[in-house]
Amino acid sequence: MKLTNLAIVSMTALSAMMLYSCGNSISKNPKEGEEATVDAGDATFELVYVAPGSFTMGATPEHEGIDTFTELPTHRVTLSKGYFIGKTEVTQEQWEAIMEKNPSQVKTFNEKEDKSLPVTNITWADAKLFAKKLSEKTGMKFRLATEAEWEYAARGASKTYSRQFSGSQYLDQVACFNQNSNGTPHPVGQFRPNEIGTHDMSGNVSEWVEDNFTQYKDSAQTDPCYAVSDTLNHIARGGSFAHKTNQCRTASRESYAPGDSFANVGLRIVMEKE
DSSP: OOOOHHHHHHHHHHHHHOSOOTTOBOOSSOOTTOEEEEEOSSOEEEEEEEOSEEEEESOOTTOOSOOHHHHOSOEEEEEOSOEEEESSOOBHHHHHHHHSSOOOSOOEETTEEOTTSBOOSOOHHHHHHHHHHHHHHHSSOEEEOOHHHHHHHHTTGGGOOSOSBTTBSSHHHHOOOTTTSTTSOOOTTOSOOOTTSOOOTTSSSEEEEEEEOOOOOSSOEESOOOOOOSSSOEEEESOOTTSOGGGGSTTOEEEEOTTOOOTTEEEOEEEEOO
């Protein structure tokens, strides 16, 4: 059968648009904020694309109640590669689909079992293993975000505004935190997303990232990642249902031993762009 020029163009456009099939929807040349879906069998993962860009990392002037030891000095960071980041925190349903067992202490919401709650009570090593197994199951490269990637996405990437929280200057619009949580995490995605479409980056549960804890330097950096040892303290970002307002800012940082696990710490995944 002879294809018309129009048919050839249409097929080429379709090929360029969709990089994967079999339940996956991922654009080959995504625009910032564009969504992607990955099918992992018993669970699907929704992600948002973050294009390469630059930003000022740390406690920029709009931030209040800062920790001068961990959040300063501010410094210019360039991310040279785009990446997909989880639209929400990893849920208990998604965790069970990959890891089988659910370690979370809180498994109910409004007195009913709810697997759309974020998974918690996981160590940094658990989070790393989850990303590894998800990669093996899907054939794509999943990992934890670097701390810089996390903060850039939380700030809204190229669409960032001078706001303390991810998506708003008013925390109760975008986050489950200690003043509205009733002492428990909420199902993911219930609060307003930020400018690129990610939810809960200023609350619900804190999220493990790749980096060890290190103090900031004021020099400009490209693609920083301070993952130098599995045994040193690692960073969690984003605040949680148990945290006060200032701990939910996009610049706020927490440091825990890699073997620690808590009822208010989970994870968000990154998928590398092919």
